[in-house]
Amino acid sequence: MKANLEDIARAAGVSKMTVSRVLRDGSGFSDQTREKVLGIAEQMGYVPNRLAAAFGSDHAGTLVGMCVPRLTSGLFGHVLDGVDRALGRLGYQLIIGASDHSATDEEEWIRQVVSWRPAGLILSGSHHTPGTIDLLRAASMPVVEIWDLTTSPIDMAVGFSHADCGAEMARHVLSRGRRKAGYIGAFARSDVMGQARFEGFRDALAKAGHPLVDAEMLHDAPGFYAGYYGLEMLLSRGNEFDVVYFHNDEMAIGGLAFCRAHGLSVPDDIGIAGWGGMEAASILDKRLTTTVVPTTGIGKAAAEALVARLKGETVQAVNVVSTRLVHGETV
Structure with a gap:
């Protein structure tokens, strides 16, 4: 349970x-009273309710916070649209932040947002700091x-x-007779999910007896030009x-431009392969x-899922969505 002012007052006398x-x-x-109250508030995990201060209410409202890796990501723009449309239909409003692929920045954003007592949170990825996990468990949302x-989410996973x-x-590339594969990625130090795709690609090649020839890991945003010079x-x-397998479709399109x-x-x-099914690929020849x-x-x-949980409905903890491999004409 979340501590409130009455809980702290009772404990501090x-x-x-x-x-x-x-x-x-x-x-x-x-000063003695101040130190005592602040110490008890910290022990009880109290988070100030900024909305209560502004509007005189100590109840969670209709705001839902969502943290994405990058606001400039084309893929996450569509995810945000899906979230926003569904929340709007169900009577909730979305507030958005970006972590820049940093678990520490995500934690700081969550600390700020939780103080506004949102109805719930939607986070991108499953890798968080210990501080984030403790904060979310204490927030009880x-x-x-x-x-x-x-398969072991903090609460729910999609x-x-x-x-x-x-x-x-x-x-797939092996089935097409390709035996000398390369990989080009971005955000090598921070994009955990991109790294997982790379490792899955590399390990499957090795298991089949055709190990990856080489990889270029760029410390740059994954975009068209990064694919070109990568x-x-x-x-x-x-x-x-x-x-060559690319971090995403934008980089693959950059690779195609280099080839041309x-x-x-x-x-x-x-052969050129991408990932994501980005809209820009739809106009290629x-x-x-x-x-x-x-x-x-x-x-x-x-x-x-989040709104169903708020309504007390039974919700599946893990929701697996299906991706689809497009064979295309570039491999």
């Missing part, structure tokens, strides 16, 4: 008004982890296995490749080999 003054850094009390499937996506693509850097080292600029025929000279992710559906499912 002072009035609720005194507790309120102390927590608002007011006056009219001794519905939490949905999306995008990266976990997602898929990124490692399985990578492994599935490895099996392929340039990978090929510059002199290894032979017959297929340098006279490489796709898929005859080299050749259908991109990729994995389609039901982005809007994930957002909708997450929002509906």
